[in-house]
Amino acid sequence: MARFWVCAAGAGFLLAFLALHSRLCGSPVLRKFTFQISWRTEKILYRLDLGWPKHPEYFTGVTFGVAADSLSGLVYVAQRGDNIPKVLVFTEDGYFLRAWNYTVDTPHGIFAASTLHEQSIWITDVGSDFMILWLHGENGTGPAKFNIPHSVTVDSAGRVWVADRGNKRIQVFDKDTGEWLGAWNNCFTEEGPSSVRFTPDGKYLMVAQLNLSRLSIMAAPPVGSIGACSVVSTIQLADEVLPHLLEVDRKTGAIYVAEIGAKQVQKYVPLNSCVPSSGS
Numbered sequence: 635m636a637r638f639w640v641c642a643a644g645a646g647f648l649l650a651f652l653a654l655h656s657r658l659c660g661s662p663v664l665r666k667f668t669f670q671i672s673w674r675t676e677k678i679l680y681r682l683d684l685g686w687p688k689h690p691e692y693f694t695g696v697t698f699g700v701a702a703d704s705l706s707g708l709v710y711v712a713q714r715g716d717n718i719p720k721v722l723v724f725t726e727d728g729y730f731l732r733a734w735n736y737t738v739d740t741p742h743g744i745f746a747a748s749t750l751h752e753q754s755i756w757i758t759d760v761g762s763d764f765m766i767l768w769l770h771g772e773n774g775t776g777p778a779k780f781n782i783p784h785s786v787t788v789d790s791a792g793r794v795w796v797a798d799r800g801n802k803r804i805q806v807f808d809k810d811t812g813e814w815l816g817a818w819n820n821c822f823t824e825e826g827p828s829s830v831r832f833t834p835d836g837k838y839l840m841v842a843q844l845n846l847s848r849l850s851i852m853a854a855p856p857v858g859s860i861g862a863c864s865v866v867s868t869i870q871l872a873d874e875v876l877p878h879l880l881e882v883d884r885k886t887g888a889i890y891v892a893e894i895g896a897k898q899v900q901k902y903v904p905l906n907s908c909v910p911s912s913g914s
Contacts, residue, residue, distance in 0.1 A: 677867045679838075679851055679905060680889060686728035686901035693898045694718045698878055700892040700899050701755065702726070703746035704885035710755055711892065711899050712741035721757070726883065728901075743785075743879060770812065775801055778814045785829040785879060790836050791857045797841070802826035804841075806860050816860030821852065831882040831889075838866065840889060842877040849877060849891065849902075869902065 695715030702709050708731070711722040719733030720741055738757055747754045770778045781800025788794050792809040803819035804827055822843075829842040832854065841850045849869040855861050871877060876895030883890070889902040 679867045680869060680902040681905055683901040683903050687724050687730065688728040689730055690898055692722055692730050696894050696897055697892045697899050698742055698894060699744040700879065700881045700890040701744040701746040702881045702883040702890055703748050704883050705748045705750065706753060709890060710744055710746060712744040712757060714740055726886065787830050787832055789832050789854065795830050797827040797830045799826040799828050804830060818863035821850065821863040821865055829879040831880055833882055834884050834887050840880060840882055842880045842891065844876050844878060847871040847873060847875040847877060
Protein backbone atom coordinates (compact mmCIF):
# COMPACT_ATOMS: atom_id res chain seq x y z
CA MET A 635 0.00 0.00 0.00
CA ALA A 636 2.85 2.35 0.85
CA ARG A 637 4.43 1.64 -2.54
CA PHE A 638 1.20 2.65 -4.25
CA TRP A 639 1.08 6.03 -2.53
CA VAL A 640 4.75 6.65 -3.28
CA CYS A 641 4.12 5.92 -6.98
CA ALA A 642 1.02 8.11 -7.03
CA ALA A 643 2.87 11.00 -5.40
CA GLY A 644 5.75 10.59 -7.84
CA ALA A 645 3.41 10.62 -10.85
CA GLY A 646 1.63 13.71 -9.57
CA PHE A 647 4.94 15.51 -9.04
CA LEU A 648 6.10 14.60 -12.55
CA LEU A 649 2.92 15.89 -14.16
CA ALA A 650 3.07 19.11 -12.17
CA PHE A 651 6.71 19.61 -13.17
CA LEU A 652 6.01 18.98 -16.85
CA ALA A 653 3.01 21.31 -16.85
CA LEU A 654 5.08 24.08 -15.21
CA HIS A 655 7.94 23.50 -17.63
CA SER A 656 5.59 23.60 -20.60
CA ARG A 657 4.03 26.89 -19.43
CA LEU A 658 7.31 28.63 -18.60
CA CYS A 659 9.54 27.28 -21.34
CA GLY A 660 7.16 26.59 -24.18
CA SER A 661 8.19 22.95 -24.24
CA PRO A 662 6.39 20.79 -26.83
CA VAL A 663 6.53 17.77 -24.53
CA LEU A 664 3.00 18.20 -23.26
CA ARG A 665 1.30 19.47 -26.39
CA LYS A 666 -0.38 16.17 -27.17
CA PHE A 667 -1.08 15.45 -23.53
CA THR A 668 -2.56 18.90 -22.97
CA PHE A 669 -4.86 18.40 -25.96
CA GLN A 670 -6.07 15.13 -24.49
CA ILE A 671 -6.79 16.72 -21.13
CA SER A 672 -8.67 19.56 -22.85
CA TRP A 673 -10.69 17.05 -24.85
CA ARG A 674 -11.67 15.14 -21.74
CA THR A 675 -12.75 18.23 -19.83
CA GLU A 676 -14.49 20.10 -22.66
CA LYS A 677 -18.04 21.30 -22.19
CA ILE A 678 -20.89 19.00 -23.16
CA LEU A 679 -23.40 21.37 -24.74
CA TYR A 680 -25.78 19.13 -26.72
CA ARG A 681 -27.50 15.78 -26.50
CA LEU A 682 -29.00 13.57 -29.17
CA ASP A 683 -32.79 13.66 -29.40
CA LEU A 684 -33.55 9.95 -29.79
CA GLY A 685 -37.22 10.64 -30.45
CA TRP A 686 -36.63 12.60 -33.66
CA PRO A 687 -38.02 11.77 -36.14
CA LYS A 688 -40.93 9.62 -35.04
CA HIS A 689 -40.72 7.48 -38.19
CA PRO A 690 -37.19 7.34 -39.69
CA GLU A 691 -38.41 4.92 -42.35
CA TYR A 692 -39.36 7.98 -44.43
CA PHE A 693 -35.64 8.44 -45.13
CA THR A 694 -35.46 6.43 -48.35
CA GLY A 695 -32.55 8.15 -50.11
CA VAL A 696 -29.23 9.86 -49.38
CA THR A 697 -29.94 12.79 -47.07
CA PHE A 698 -27.88 15.68 -48.45
CA GLY A 699 -29.33 18.68 -46.65
CA VAL A 700 -31.69 19.94 -43.98
CA ALA A 701 -33.36 23.29 -43.30
CA ALA A 702 -35.24 24.49 -40.22
CA ASP A 703 -38.06 27.00 -40.61
CA SER A 704 -38.25 28.32 -37.06
CA LEU A 705 -41.19 30.61 -37.85
CA SER A 706 -43.37 27.70 -38.95
CA GLY A 707 -41.87 25.01 -36.73
CA LEU A 708 -41.05 22.87 -39.77
CA VAL A 709 -37.96 20.90 -40.81
CA TYR A 710 -37.23 20.19 -44.49
CA VAL A 711 -34.98 17.29 -45.52
CA ALA A 712 -33.53 17.03 -49.04
CA GLN A 713 -32.60 13.56 -50.24
CA ARG A 714 -31.26 12.04 -53.45
CA GLY A 715 -32.18 8.82 -55.18
CA ASP A 716 -34.32 7.31 -57.91
CA ASN A 717 -38.10 7.12 -57.63
CA ILE A 718 -38.23 8.63 -54.14
CA PRO A 719 -39.58 11.88 -52.64
CA LYS A 720 -36.83 14.50 -52.90
CA VAL A 721 -38.02 16.76 -50.08
CA LEU A 722 -39.53 15.54 -46.81
CA VAL A 723 -41.33 17.85 -44.39
CA PHE A 724 -41.42 17.16 -40.64
CA THR A 725 -42.56 19.08 -37.60
CA GLU A 726 -39.87 20.11 -35.14
CA ASP A 727 -41.33 17.39 -32.89
CA GLY A 728 -40.51 14.77 -35.53
CA TYR A 729 -43.89 14.05 -37.10
CA PHE A 730 -43.91 13.50 -40.87
CA LEU A 731 -46.24 15.85 -42.75
CA ARG A 732 -45.72 15.57 -46.49
CA ALA A 733 -43.22 15.15 -49.33
CA TRP A 734 -42.32 16.74 -52.67
CA ASN A 735 -41.26 14.62 -55.60
CA TYR A 736 -41.61 16.19 -59.05
CA THR A 737 -40.20 19.70 -58.70
CA VAL A 738 -36.69 18.71 -57.55
CA ASP A 739 -34.13 16.52 -59.30
CA THR A 740 -30.85 16.18 -57.38
CA PRO A 741 -30.91 18.49 -54.34
CA HIS A 742 -27.60 19.43 -52.75
CA GLY A 743 -28.34 22.25 -50.33
CA ILE A 744 -31.56 23.58 -48.85
CA PHE A 745 -32.33 26.77 -46.96
CA ALA A 746 -35.44 28.17 -45.27
CA ALA A 747 -36.01 31.91 -45.69
CA SER A 748 -39.59 32.33 -44.49
CA THR A 749 -41.04 35.61 -43.23
CA LEU A 750 -44.17 36.38 -41.24
CA HIS A 751 -46.02 36.81 -44.52
CA GLU A 752 -44.60 34.06 -46.73
CA GLN A 753 -43.05 30.61 -46.51
CA SER A 754 -39.97 30.34 -48.71
CA ILE A 755 -37.63 27.39 -49.26
CA TRP A 756 -34.57 27.60 -51.52
CA ILE A 757 -33.02 24.42 -52.87
CA THR A 758 -29.46 24.26 -54.27
CA ASP A 759 -29.66 27.46 -56.38
CA VAL A 760 -30.74 30.90 -55.14
CA GLY A 761 -32.04 31.77 -58.61
CA SER A 762 -31.75 35.11 -60.44
CA ASP A 763 -33.97 37.33 -58.31
CA PHE A 764 -31.10 38.86 -56.37
CA MET A 765 -28.64 41.57 -57.34
CA ILE A 766 -25.01 40.46 -57.04
CA LEU A 767 -23.12 42.83 -54.74
CA TRP A 768 -19.79 41.04 -54.95
CA LEU A 769 -18.43 37.73 -56.15
CA HIS A 770 -15.44 35.58 -55.27
CA GLY A 771 -15.06 32.31 -57.10
CA GLU A 772 -11.54 31.73 -58.38
CA ASN A 773 -9.98 28.36 -57.66
CA GLY A 774 -6.84 28.48 -55.53
CA THR A 775 -5.32 28.50 -52.06
CA GLY A 776 -4.72 32.20 -51.42
CA PRO A 777 -7.03 34.66 -49.65
CA ALA A 778 -10.50 34.91 -51.29
CA LYS A 779 -9.79 31.81 -53.40
CA PHE A 780 -11.53 28.50 -52.88
CA ASN A 781 -11.32 24.75 -53.26
CA ILE A 782 -14.79 23.22 -52.84
CA PRO A 783 -16.62 26.07 -51.06
CA HIS A 784 -19.28 23.95 -49.40
CA SER A 785 -21.37 26.07 -47.04
CA VAL A 786 -21.93 29.70 -46.10
CA THR A 787 -23.51 31.58 -43.19
CA VAL A 788 -23.73 35.18 -41.96
CA ASP A 789 -23.28 36.38 -38.37
CA SER A 790 -25.03 39.26 -36.63
CA ALA A 791 -22.08 41.57 -37.33
CA GLY A 792 -22.50 41.21 -41.09
CA ARG A 793 -19.57 38.85 -41.64
CA VAL A 794 -19.90 36.05 -44.19
CA TRP A 795 -18.35 32.73 -43.15
CA VAL A 796 -17.51 30.29 -45.94
CA ALA A 797 -16.58 26.63 -45.39
CA ASP A 798 -13.63 26.29 -47.80
CA ARG A 799 -13.61 22.53 -47.51
CA GLY A 800 -10.83 21.62 -49.95
CA ASN A 801 -8.45 24.19 -48.46
CA LYS A 802 -9.24 23.03 -44.90
CA ARG A 803 -10.28 26.44 -43.63
CA ILE A 804 -13.12 28.89 -43.04
CA GLN A 805 -12.79 32.23 -44.83
CA VAL A 806 -14.53 35.39 -43.62
CA PHE A 807 -15.74 38.35 -45.68
CA ASP A 808 -17.60 41.60 -45.17
CA LYS A 809 -21.24 41.12 -46.17
CA ASP A 810 -21.58 44.45 -47.98
CA THR A 811 -18.19 45.03 -49.61
CA GLY A 812 -16.84 41.48 -50.01
CA GLU A 813 -13.59 42.50 -48.28
CA TRP A 814 -11.57 39.51 -47.08
CA LEU A 815 -11.38 39.71 -43.28
CA GLY A 816 -9.40 36.61 -42.40
CA ALA A 817 -9.47 32.84 -42.15
CA TRP A 818 -9.52 30.01 -39.65
CA ASN A 819 -7.34 27.00 -40.46
CA ASN A 820 -5.70 25.91 -37.20
CA CYS A 821 -8.71 23.74 -36.29
CA PHE A 822 -8.80 21.87 -39.60
CA THR A 823 -5.49 20.06 -39.94
CA GLU A 824 -7.22 16.68 -40.46
CA GLU A 825 -10.35 17.57 -42.41
CA GLY A 826 -11.89 20.72 -43.82
CA PRO A 827 -15.30 22.05 -42.78
CA SER A 828 -18.30 20.90 -44.80
CA SER A 829 -20.99 23.01 -43.10
CA VAL A 830 -21.13 26.12 -40.88
CA ARG A 831 -23.97 27.67 -38.86
CA PHE A 832 -24.16 30.05 -35.88
CA THR A 833 -26.18 29.38 -32.75
CA PRO A 834 -29.11 31.79 -32.18
CA ASP A 835 -27.23 33.74 -29.51
CA GLY A 836 -24.22 34.13 -31.82
CA LYS A 837 -21.81 32.71 -29.24
CA TYR A 838 -20.83 29.58 -31.15
CA LEU A 839 -20.16 28.45 -34.69
CA MET A 840 -21.31 24.90 -35.42
CA VAL A 841 -19.06 23.08 -37.90
CA ALA A 842 -19.52 19.69 -39.55
CA GLN A 843 -16.49 17.71 -40.76
CA LEU A 844 -17.62 15.13 -43.26
CA ASN A 845 -14.98 12.42 -43.33
CA LEU A 846 -14.21 12.66 -39.60
CA SER A 847 -17.92 12.20 -38.79
CA ARG A 848 -17.55 15.01 -36.28
CA LEU A 849 -19.38 18.15 -35.21
CA SER A 850 -17.26 20.89 -33.67
CA ILE A 851 -18.57 23.78 -31.59
CA MET A 852 -16.28 26.80 -31.87
CA ALA A 853 -16.27 30.07 -29.96
CA ALA A 854 -17.40 32.97 -32.13
CA PRO A 855 -14.95 35.89 -32.23
CA PRO A 856 -15.90 39.38 -31.07
CA VAL A 857 -16.83 42.08 -33.55
CA GLY A 858 -13.73 43.58 -35.14
CA SER A 859 -11.59 40.49 -34.72
CA ILE A 860 -11.31 37.14 -36.47
CA GLY A 861 -8.34 35.67 -34.60
CA ALA A 862 -7.83 31.90 -34.50
CA CYS A 863 -10.54 29.29 -34.03
CA SER A 864 -11.06 27.73 -30.63
CA VAL A 865 -12.97 24.46 -30.21
CA VAL A 866 -15.21 24.54 -27.15
CA SER A 867 -16.82 21.12 -27.58
CA THR A 868 -17.17 18.29 -30.08
CA ILE A 869 -19.78 15.67 -30.92
CA GLN A 870 -18.15 12.55 -32.30
CA LEU A 871 -20.53 10.57 -34.48
CA ALA A 872 -20.18 6.92 -35.42
CA ASP A 873 -17.75 5.97 -38.20
CA GLU A 874 -19.01 6.44 -41.76
CA VAL A 875 -22.00 8.57 -40.64
CA LEU A 876 -20.59 11.43 -42.78
CA PRO A 877 -22.36 14.66 -41.71
CA HIS A 878 -22.82 16.60 -44.95
CA LEU A 879 -24.76 19.73 -44.01
CA LEU A 880 -26.24 20.94 -40.74
CA GLU A 881 -28.86 23.48 -39.72
CA VAL A 882 -29.53 25.34 -36.46
CA ASP A 883 -33.09 26.23 -35.49
CA ARG A 884 -33.09 29.98 -34.83
CA LYS A 885 -35.79 29.66 -32.16
CA THR A 886 -34.91 26.54 -30.17
CA GLY A 887 -31.19 26.24 -30.93
CA ALA A 888 -31.62 22.59 -31.96
CA ILE A 889 -29.10 21.22 -34.48
CA TYR A 890 -30.26 19.07 -37.39
CA VAL A 891 -27.54 17.05 -39.15
CA ALA A 892 -27.96 15.54 -42.62
CA GLU A 893 -25.82 12.39 -42.72
CA ILE A 894 -25.11 11.01 -46.20
CA GLY A 895 -23.38 7.92 -44.85
CA ALA A 896 -26.12 6.90 -42.44
CA LYS A 897 -28.84 8.19 -44.82
CA GLN A 898 -30.70 9.96 -42.06
CA VAL A 899 -31.11 13.27 -40.26
CA GLN A 900 -30.46 13.48 -36.53
CA LYS A 901 -31.44 16.18 -34.06
CA TYR A 902 -29.36 17.49 -31.16
CA VAL A 903 -30.80 19.78 -28.51
CA PRO A 904 -28.95 22.16 -26.14
CA LEU A 905 -28.52 20.79 -22.64
CA ASN A 906 -29.65 24.09 -21.15
CA SER A 907 -32.74 24.22 -23.35
CA CYS A 908 -36.13 24.41 -21.70
CA VAL A 909 -37.67 22.92 -24.84
CA PRO A 910 -38.51 19.23 -24.24
CA SER A 911 -37.06 16.58 -26.52
CA SER A 912 -39.27 14.86 -29.09
CA GLY A 913 -39.28 11.64 -27.14
CA SER A 914 -40.62 13.16 -23.91
